Structure formats: structure tokens, C-alpha cells
Amino acid sequence: MPPILSTTNLGKTYRSNNQSVDAVSEVSINVGSGEFVALVGPSGSGKTTLLAMLATLLESSNGTIAVDGYAFDQMNAKQRARFRREKIGFTFQDNNLVPYLTAIENVELMLRLNSKYNASTSTRAKDLLVRLGLQDQLNSLPSQISKGQQQRIAIARSLIHDPRVVLADEPTASLDTQRAQQVVQIFADLIHEENRAGIMVTHDLRMCKYVDRVIQMVDGSINRIIETKSDIDLLAGTSEFDKLSAPELIK
Amino acid sequence: MAIYLSFKEIWRNKTKYFLFSLVIALISVLVLFTAGLGEGLATNNKEYLEKLNADLLIFQKDVSFSTIESRLDFKKFKRSKRIDGLEDAGPIAFSNVKVITQNEEPIDVSFIGVEPFTPGAPDAINGNNLQTYPSKMVLIDENIANLLSISPGDILTIKSTQGTDDKLFDLTVTGITSGQRYFFRPSIFVTLPTWDRYRPKSDPNNYSTQPVLNVIAIKSNGKYDLNRLSTIISDTLDDIETADIVTSYESAPGYSEQQGTLNTIKGFTFLIGTLVIGGFFQIQILQKLPQIGMLKAIGAPNGLVSSAAISQIIMVSLFGVIIGSTVTFLLASSLPSNVPVYFTPSSVAITVVTLIFIGPLGGLLSIRMAHKVEPLTALDM
Ligand SMILES: Nc1ncnc2c1ncn2[C@@H]1O[C@H](COP(=O)(O)OP(=O)(O)O)[C@@H](O)[C@H]1O
Ligand SMILES: [Mg+2]
Secondary structure: OOOOEEEEEEEEEEEEOOEEEEEEEEEOOEEOOOEEEEEEOOOOOOHHHHHHHHOOOOOOOEEEEEEOOEEHHHOOHHHHHHHHHHHEEEEOOOOOOOOOOOHHHHHHHHHHHOOOOOHHHHHHHHHHHHHOOOOOOOOOOHHHOOHHHHHHHHHHHHHOOOOOEEEEEOOOOOOOHHHHHHHHHHHHHHHHHOOOEEEEEOOOHHHHHHOOEEEEEEOOEEEEEEOOHHHHHHHOOOHHHHHHHOHHHOO | OHHHHHHHHHHHOHHHHHHHHHHHHHHHHHHHHHHHHHHHHHHHHHHHHHHOOOOEEEEEOOOOOOOOOOOEOHHHHHHHOOOOOEEEEEEEEEEEEEEOOOOOOOEEEEEEEEOOOOOOOOOOOEEOOOOOOOOOEEEEEHHHHHHHOOOOOOEEEEEEEEOOEEEEEEEEEEEEEOOOOEOOEOEEEEEHHHHHHHOOEOOOOOOOOOOOEOEEEEEEOOOOOHHHHHHHHHHHOOOEEEEEHHHHHHOOOOHHHHHHHHHHHHHHHHHHHHHHHHHHHHHHHHHHHHHHHHHHHOOOOHHHHHHHHHHHHHHHHHHHHHHHHHHHHHHHHOOOOOOOOOOOHHHHHHHHHHHHHHHHHHHHHHHHHHHHOOHHHHHOO
8 A cells, every 4th residue: 555645855954044954854754544653853853844844834955745646846835725724634832723713613614624514524523522522622712721622622623624644743742741641642543543644743752652653853864763563662661762852862 | 714714703802803893983983073074164164155056156356266355346247147148147245144033142144135036046945035025025044944943924133233333123034945054154145235235334324226246146058168158258247257166165265274174184084093903903913923824834725814814804894984983973963953064975975985995904914914924833933
């Protein structure tokens, strides 16, 4: 089965004045259907930059990206926006939700953007929120609920419109460990069940026990890949594992 | 979809948007009242001239079309009647007297001498038109009739200074005309002999049946265009010039200055409105930049974000203008009738449409800002 998402020799060089930074270089990855991948590495290693390129939010400098048969370099801004709302589900670190829409409305927003809003999809949105434990917050505004609840709404939003790829940039950054684990577990389950390709950037290595593969980036390149769930389980808790996102790895 | 987003946002921030609508409403009230005052003052100034059933006025030459300064010999009127191309000519003589009331202060009125059934004499809407005989009849403006509850057949007493004494004269009301204000006073009309007899003057014995006039109103029979007719009149009569009705009232002392001042106030109020609305929505957008970036990142098209911003500005402005217009209407209908604030449908329509447009105009910059937000900002990059 061909991967949903694949990159070859992907690179991004930021240029400003006479300086240039190779934020991402020579990254080749494949993520298949029903696969959930964690992107780890010290801060500044290029994780967000990579995610931005995968989401068509940032143009690459080298290499290619293909998602679900689409080649990014041929798309204009309008087509990229359409691609994002149809094929990609997002959760961000912050500012995930529209503050004047209720939980259910925030999830339905993704359906409305895709002209897929109707009674049955609306019921699905509600069911998804219930599954995420938000049955009492359906009509709450983001300002009335906790950060963890907001993150769970964002996760529901990132899945409701049947995207091929789900991208999450540190979705648990503002949650306590217990909350974070609950959220990531449900997230992983939903990606597995619905055969989507998921990539989650995370600082928190404890979240890795819910993913199928861990890709460690250092200085813009892939430094190490822990390929299988059993390897991840073996490594988890050891001091070696803790070093995956340690700053001293910066060369 | 754009309406959905902007409506939800307004609805969930009702208080904030309502308060801002009130600011727009206040600006609307101010602009509408300024426009109404301009209209009212203009009407008070020109109503009689504007309603004249005439095409041209003949003035004395070189008096800047001032009805007060213009002096025309009665003979000029007689000769003017024989000019080719005229349907009719009417003599007009202006003065001021006071009308005595039962309990209150006397009222200042324009005392206008005309020849019955000529272009200077307005028609009665109640009672009879002014006639040559009997003398001592008066046709009065409905503004006075309403104020003093006078009907045709009643007696109107005027006070006029003759030499050094104030004298009272009784006139019988023959009929009532529509509003005929002139120079900020309601008007009463008498025949020329009565006018010259009763108008204030320094020599009480100096009056005639053919007095010196101020202007002559000309009604064309359509044979020549008005320019041609003007030339013919100027060639026939010495020492005169003609003006159309609009030029005549715009030349009244202070008229243009007054209207200019009010238009400047109105213009500034529009400008302030534009800046206030622009500033408000700009602050709104600045606060919303992260949210707008997020919307674009999840695939909201740029057009949606911009049209949501526009429709929000339009909704808030529209709401404000509607409240403002309603308040203005309520205030205006409770104003005493002698306050010169009038609302004509056309001036109100123009003002309201302009008010509705200043919202989006003021908001242009904020819409541009919304348009320029990069979706990448959602990733904090
Ligand atoms: N807009 C930018 N212009 C220049 N350099 C940038 C920009 N964004 C990120 N970088 C640099 O690119 C590198 C990778 O950054 P980033 O992708 O944010 O890393 P991470 O998400 O792993 O912390 C860093 O060295 C960062 O300073
Ligand atoms: Mg980052």
C-alpha cells in the first residue's frame, strides 16, 4: 500500500540579509494509512518547519512532498487553502479555537468550510465530542472551559472532516501529564481506527508510548528513527530515551 | 458562511458591539440633525422665493441680487408686463411688521406687498386668494395661522412704526397659504397700496398706490429659453439685472455662508465617524490576528475571512444607523414647530446612505489587515 504522505530530500533554508539557516535538510519520510508518528528533537531542530511544509503553509527549498497524490509545488494559494481544509486536520499549540463559537460549533466549522454540514455530520461531530469526554461542554465557549478541554475540541475538529493527514504541533504543551496522556491516547485511537496518517510534534517523550514510530530530528535532519512499537516500549523510561529531545544533542 | 461567522461573533459579544453601535447611532443623530438644521434654516430663508410660481426675478442692477437693497420704480413693472415672451409679471415689495397676539409677545413677520393673481402672490389653501378690493385684506402663512389659531374672516392686528410712533392696524384675513417663510419669518401678504400705507416708514404721509418695488417676478410663456428671455428683459429695461430663483435665494445675505458652515460640520462629522469606525475595527482585527491566522491555516479561504470582516462592519454600522435614525425621528417629532430642523425624504436618504457607507470605508484598513495575515502564524512561526 503506498504511503499517504511522503517526502524526499525535503529541505528548508531561511534566508535573511546575508545569513542563511538550514532549518530542515534532506528529510525523507513516509507515513502510511493508520500510522501515527511522533516527531521529537531539541527545540530549534526544525520540527515546526517540517510540519509547516507538510501542511502547505511553508514552501520548501529543496526536495518534494506528496500527500494523497497531490504534489505541492503545483498549487497556488487558493488551491493550498482548499487542500488544507479537505485533506488535513490540524491541532496547534495555542489559539486553536474560534473564541466566539461553542465547542460543537468549532468542530462543525470544519464541516461548514467543506460544505459538508448537515444533520448527520452534525450528529457525528457531537458523537466525537462525547467520545472525547466533552458531553457537558458541547455548548460552552472556549473561554468557559479548561485548556485540556479546548485541546480535545481541537482534536475533534482535526478529525471530523475525514482528512487524510492529521498534523499536531505540541498538542499537549499546556496540559498536565495525566490529561496529556488521555488526550494523546484518544487521538492515537482515532487515527488508527479511521486509517489516517498522523504526525505529532512533541517535547514530551511520555507521549511516545501511543505512537507507532518516533522520528528524532537534530539540526534539521533526521538523527534517529525508532521503527517499531516494541522498540519504543523497550526504550521508554530509559535514560537514552530521555535524551531524544535533550538540548545537549545540538551539535 | 461569512455572515454566519460575523453574526456569531457579534452575538457572542453583544455588549461590546451594541455599545459601539450606539457610538455610530450618536454620530448618525448628529449628522442627521446637522442636515435637518441646514434644511430647516434654508427653508426659513427661502421658502417664499422657492415656492414662487415664477422663472426669473428682476433686480436693480449691481445690488448682488439682494432683495432688500434692490429698488425698482413702479414704471418698470408696468413696462415689464409688455415684454414679449412673458406669461405674467408680478411686483413684490418686502418689509417687516409685528403681529399682535392676545397673550404673548408680538411676532415678527415678513410683510409682503403683491398684486393679486400675479406670480408674486401665493394661492390660498384655505379661504380666498388676495383680491384688489376690498382693501385691508391680508393673506397669511399657515405658520402664523396655526400659531395664533386664526381662520379666514378673523381680524389680524399688525404693529408698524409710522414716523416716531408705533401704530396698530387691523386687517381681515381673506385666506391662508402654505408655509411662505422668508428671511426667517413667516409671511403675510397684502396688496401694494395697503402695503405702502401700513409698512414702517419715517414719513407717515408718504405713501402711494404705485410704490417703489424690490423685485419683479417673471413667469415665462415658454417662447424663449430663460437665457434669451433674460437678455430681452435687460435690453428693454434700464439699470436692472435678472436671476433665476435658485440664484436669487442663494444670494440672500448669509445664505451660502450658513449652508457652507453646516456642510462643513456635516463633513467633519462624517470624517470623525469614518475614523472612529476605522479605529474600532482596526483594534478588533489586531486582537484577532492569531485567530485569523488559525482560520486560514485550517483552510478558510482568504475571501471568507475578508467578507466576514466586511459583513460584520456592515451589520454593526447598519444597526447603529437604524438606531440613530429612529432616535432622530423620535426627537424630531417632539421638537417644537418653531425649531428650524426639517427632514425631507431626499436629504435623509442621502445622509443615511452616506452613513452606511462610511462604516466599510472606515473599516477598509482593517479588512486589508485581515487579508494580509499569513496562515503560518498559526504555528507561532
Ligand atoms: N521565519 C524564520 N526565519 C529564520 N529562521 C527561522 C524561522 N523560523 C525558524 N527558524 C529557524 O529554523 C530552525 C528550526 O526552527 P523550528 O522549525 O521552529 O524548530 P523546532 O520546532 O524544532 O523548535 C531554528 O534554528 C529557527 O531559529
Ligand atoms: Mg516548534
